[in-house]
Amino acid sequence: MTALSGITILDLTRVLAGPYCSMILGDLGAEVIKIEAPGGSDETRRWGPPFQEGVSAYYLCANRNKKSLTVDLKTEKGKEIVKKLSEKSDVIIHNFKTGTMERLGLSYPVLKKRNPKLIYCSITGFGETGPYKNLPGYDFIIQAMSGLMSITGDKSSGPQKMGVAITDILTGLYAGIAIQAALLERYQSGSGQKIDLSLYDSAVSALVNIGSNYLMAGSVPKRLGSHHANIVPYQTFSSSDGEMVIAVGNDTQFRSLCKIIQLPDLAGDHRFHTNPDRVTHRDSLTEILQKAFLSKPTDYWRDKCHEANVPFGAIQTLEDVACDPQLNARNMFIHAAHPTAGEIKMIGSPIKLSRTPVKAQKHPPDPGEHSTEILHSLGYNAKEIEELRKKCII
Structure with missing residues (x-):
């Protein structure tokens, strides 16, 4: 038994914010079905080096505990597959640009008619409302615009980005919180709802005390390097x-x-x-x-x-971190067998639950690795699946 047993997530996301969210939900026991275009359209599959037998380390960091279905959403039959999946799913997550799901005929109102209990999570750069809603959003751009870079670095360095895509990570975490809140509310109301999350909003929320300092005092904060604005030393x-x-x-x-x-x-x-x-x-x-x-x-x-x-x-290097006895005692580095890459190493989950522990049950999937299995579960027979494959719809 796991914490999210019986919950199905339809994951139409790519890169980091969305996949990170769905991986967390998968770690907690939800069934996650990752949707990509035939051949694998998640850009992180090609972001590297390093690669292990052609598999990107970047892709591996955010995609365990998922099944993979590749489907062409530009075709009507491909869209119908996703619509059928939405009927048996509890949650759908996407990170297409604002308006894309509407153009595909996969908007919330459309899918809600098929499944009124569906929780529909949209992750975009700037949200689905406001004057910036149609702009593309990338973590680096958001770090710049949100004020995070203006307070990172020191007097001589100029503005600096953080060493990881922090706004993607924060948005993925917020998405996981929002989805679980909506699931809890659904048990009371019986209805699903739409979640509208943006990287920009998430980044600004991370300003915490620095943002509060400015709102209270009106003084634009300076870059302090590794110093704290409110505490010394x-x-x-x-x-x-x-x-x-x-x-x-x-x-x-x-x-x-x-x-x-x-x-x-x-x-x-x-x-x-x-x-x-x-x-x-x-x-x-x-x-x-x-x-x-x-x-x-x-x-x-x-x-x-x-x-x-x-x-x-x-201040430890990653070599020091990987050897840290505390982290190893808490299983923060795990191994898994991958069908293409062989034995892989991954960072484990920080979530420690006493009765329903997190498990790394599935390796990050190859593109379309579970297409046949998933389509069978929707009622497609072997002949129909082969026909879809011949037409490159899956």
């Missing part, structure tokens, strides 16, 4: 042999830090006595702390901070 420092993060969240932790660096009187300095004082005198304090941290290696500071309950983290 909460930043990176260099040790004698590496880089590390110290994250002091309260005055008690600051007093402990001062003892660790053998400058206990620093906590009594009027410039640094409280967090607002430390924020005001950020540069002076950073200079003092940085000089102290250069005297010892990272491991020394890690041990001392852990002993004193001062939040500390070494």
Whole structure:
């Protein structure tokens, strides 16, 4: 038994935001049917290197626990297959540009007539309303427009994007939350509904305290690099042999830090006595702390901070992360057999449920790997399926 057993997701998404959402739902036990054009139209299948036996690492990161059906949505018979699937599905997710599903005859009103309980999730760059609704949305563009890049980097670097497609990831997470909320509401009302999610909205929601600071004070925030806008010291420092993060969240932790660096009187300095004082005198304090941290290696500071309950983290490479005993103890790196790529490695799910654990039951599928199985479940016989294949509809 899994948390979402009995829930069927019809997944018409590609790239990252949508596939990431449907993978999470698949991890939780939903049956996910991934729809692509014949041959495989998810762009991430070709994004690389690296590839393993021709299979893209990018594609593998967001597509486990799914079945694959390839179908040509430009044909009437192809559209009819999707309409039949929508009748037996609980959720449909797409990330076509605004208006595309309407042009395909697969809009919410059309599919709702066939299945009033259907939850219809639309993921677009800017949403289905407003003056930007017809613009294409890409994570990098959204990071720029949302203000995220304006606060990422430091004075000398200029605006910086985050190292991953963070707005895609956030939107995928919001989509997963919204879909599960709609499923819960459906148990009460008996009706489905439409969800309209945008990368732009999701990115702006991620401004959290920085956005709130601006709305309250009206002051445009500056790029602070690895420094925190509201807390000091909460930043990176260099040790004698590496880089590390110290994250002091309260005055008690600051007093402990001062003892660790053998400058206990620093906590009594009027410039640094409280967090607002430390924020005001950020540069002076950073200079003092940085000089102290250069005297010892990272491991020394890690041990001392852990002993004193001062939040500390070494800046690790992905090689370090992959070997981290904590992550390995929590099964955050998993292996699976793939029919084309062979043995593959994937990042596991962070969701830990006690009674209905997350399972990686299905490898990320090859294009059309389950087309015959899925069409059989819709009532198509072998002759009909072969005819669809001959006409390149599947």
